[in-house]
Amino acid sequence: MTTIEIVLGDITRQHVDVIVTAANESLLGGGGVDGAIHRAAGPRLAQAGGAIGPCQPGDAMATPAFDLDPPVRHVVHTVGPVWEGGDQGEADVLASCYRRSLQLADELGARTVAFPAIATGVYGFPSERAARIAVATIRSVPTNVQRVRLVAFDEDTRHHLQAAMAATANRV
Numbered sequence: 001m002t003t004i005e006i007v008l009g010d011i012t013r014q015h016v017d018v019i020v021t022a023a024n025e026s027l028l029g030g031g032g033v034d035g036a037i038h039r040a041a042g043p044r045l046a047q048a049g050g051a052i053g054p055c056q057p058g059d060a061m062a063t064p065a066f067d068l069d070p071p072v073r074h075v076v077h078t079v080g081p082v083w084e085g086g087d088q089g090e091a092d093v094l095a096s097c098y099r100r101s102l103q104l105a106d107e108l109g110a111r112t113v114a115f116p117a118i119a120t121g122v123y124g125f126p127s128e129r130a131a132r133i134a135v136a137t138i139r140s141v142p143t144n145v146q147r148v149r150l151v152a153f154d155e156d157t158r159h160h161l162q163a164a165m166a167a168t169a170n171r172v
């Protein structure tokens with residue numbers, strides 16, 4: 001059974017096997033959490049991402065973690081949906097980001113994985129709804145990953161993640 005934990009902080013400081021980044025389709029890096037991870041991992045991350053991209057929304061692709069501190073071994077790049085009001089399949093694409101990233105981390109032999117709040121920044125996905133999708137999807141995916149850390153960068157995101165955990169904790 002995968003343990004889900006919620007922390008407030010910077011994903012580049014997490015001591016986990018795999019860090020997931022909220023990328024754009026080019027995998028060449030950008031702003032937000034993607035920018036922070038690329039700055040921490042160094043320029044080879046963009047080179048490696050560019051060599052395997054583009055990545056379609058909802059899919060996930062892995063590269064080494066380069067200059068990120070150990071024990072981080074891989075960066076999983078996933079592309080979230082741009083929020084367009086909620087009737088363009090955004091929820092399914094976001095769920096797919098969490099599912100495919102976790103499956104890929106599992107294939108890489110990761111035991112601990114850190115996720116940011118994918119798509120809730122530049123892409124505009126409502127944080128509360130995104131939190132529910134994140135928790136429900138992670139709980140639904142069979143995996144050997146022992147610990148998933150949901151990293152909130154602000155209190156509002158942490159609150160929504162904690163509420164999503166509480167809401168699903170009673171469901172067996």
Ligand code: APR
Pocket residue numbers: 009010011012022023024029030031032033034035036080116117118119120121122123124125151152153154157
């Ligand atoms: N650690 C953890 N979370 C972070 C960090 C960080 N260092 N920096 C930002 N975040 C959070 C944001 O506060 C937000 O909650 O990551 C979440 C995702 O926001 P974005 O990084 O804007 O990602 P997204 O909304 O998926 O947009 C992706 O933005 O940076 C570009 O190249 C990226 O085009 C892509 C788009």
